[in-house]
Amino acid sequence: MHSDATTVEEYLDGLDSDRRAQIEPVYRLVRDAMPDGYAESVGWGMISWSVPLERFTDTYNGKPLAYVCLAAQKHHNALYLMGLYSDSQEAEAFRTRWTADGRRLDMGKSCLRYKDPAEINEDLITETVAGMPPERLIALHERARAERPVRAQAKQR
Numbered sequence: 001m002h003s004d005a006t007t008v009e010e011y012l013d014g015l016d017s018d019r020r021a022q023i024e025p026v027y028r029l030v031r032d033a034m035p036d037g038y039a040e041s042v043g044w045g046m047i048s049w050s051v052p053l054e055r056f057t058d059t060y061n062g063k064p065l066a067y068v069c070l071a072a073q074k075h076h077n078a079l080y081l082m083g084l085y086s087d088s089q090e091a092e093a094f095r096t097r098w099t100a101d102g103r104r105l106d107m108g109k110s111c112l113r114y115k116d117p118a119e120i121n122e123d124l125i126t127e128t129v130a131g132m133p134p135e136r137l138i139a140l141h142e143r144a145r146a147e148r149p150v151r152a153q154a155k156q157r
Helices: 008-013 017-033 082-086 088-099 122-130 134-156
Strands: 039-043 046-051 065-072 077-081 111-114
Touching: 008 017, 008 039, 008 046, 017 046, 017 065, 017 077, 017 122, 046 134, 065 082, 065 134, 077 082, 077 122, 082 088, 082 134, 088 122
Parallel strands: none
Antiparallel strands: 039 046, 046 065, 065 077, 077 111
16 A cells, blocks of 8 residues: 655545554654664655665665555555564574564565554564664665675575
């Protein structure tokens, strides 16, 4: 469900009451855990927290470097944790901790899918979001970009 909202308030107001009840608690959880230095906005049709372009301009698409996004999709809600996408060790630790208490994990490389906010491991989300200041996300991004040509050359051999 793409949104044309330009502010978080518009995004939330555009959701029906059931969907808003699924998104808003996770929005507050992420917002309250967000380290200083990220800017909250609506980008890519969803609520986003990104490194502002004024702070880091070297992105592949000329848009702010996204850190966390939250969206109501057609059949689920999605919490995108881009810091996990960039750090495979941290992603594996996240997955292990999420399932340690028997919780079901529905996740791609960075997209955590949920239907009910009660499914969310609040402590782990808070720790994960709070644990990556913008400087670290930028460093992971730059490392991944530097490694990309090496990976492409290895595939060609």
